[in-house]
Amino acid sequence: MPGRLRAPTGRYGGKTAAQRQAERRRRFLDAALDLFGADPGFRATTVAALSEAAGLSTRQFYEEFRTLEDVLAALHLEVNGWAEAAVLEAATGAAGLPLAERATAIFRAYAGNLAADPRRIRITFVEIIGVSPRLEEQRLARRANWVDLICAEADAAVARGEAAPRDYRLAATGFIGSVNGLLHDWSAGWVDATLEEVVDELVRQLLGILRPAGWDPRG
Known part of the structure; x- marks a missing residue:
């Protein structure tokens, strides 16, 4: 199915699904600021590299974004x-x-x-x-x-x-x-x-x- 994967719902670890999603998104954006804003830059960054830098999985990436x-x-x-x-x-x-x-x-x-x-x-x-x-x-x-x-x-x-x-x-x-x-x-x-x-x-x-x-x- 095209588009983003659906993120899990419900409360886990004392945080709501929305809170966990916001934290994941923040981690991806912070990692992107490092990789896009310094080395190697946007064009040389892969989804796998960004996910690794964020300490998250590629599946979690596609729950938040469609593309880099x-x-x-x-x-x-x-x-x-x-x-x-x-x-x-x-x-x-x-x-x-x-x-x-x-x-x-x-x-x-x-x-x-x-x-x-x-x-x-x-x-x-x-x-x-x-x-x-x-x-x-x-x-x-x-x-x-x-x-x-x-x-x-x-x-x-x-x-x-x-x-x-x-x-x-x-x-x-x-x-x-x-x-x-x-x-x-x-x-x-x-x-x-x-x-x-x-x-x-x-x-x-x-x-x-x-x-x-x-x-x-x-x-």
């Missing part, structure tokens, strides 16, 4: 979710601050969350690329969410009189490419800078977009 691509999809969403939560928390904490300070706090939170674990950067910017049309659609959808967040911040800055009024979607899309590229290259050791310097550069780029030469905040 499903694992990568779930892990990619989870890593993005961690970064988004960090950004939203920073944005809340920076409410009321001037634009430059607010942008610095937000980018420090985003970069710090990813850079805290190089495996997250590899999942986000390397392993997800070109796997399948389905994962490309997911990657671009998550990227669109980040574009929406930047546009929302830009529009709020315009409303406060801190940025020039315009449609920022095109600029935000290009800027996200700069963010991803710079963080990836920094993580790979191709950029000789501290993470703080990387954040400062991103903030300068964003302020240059929001406050173009010749713009007068007094109108």
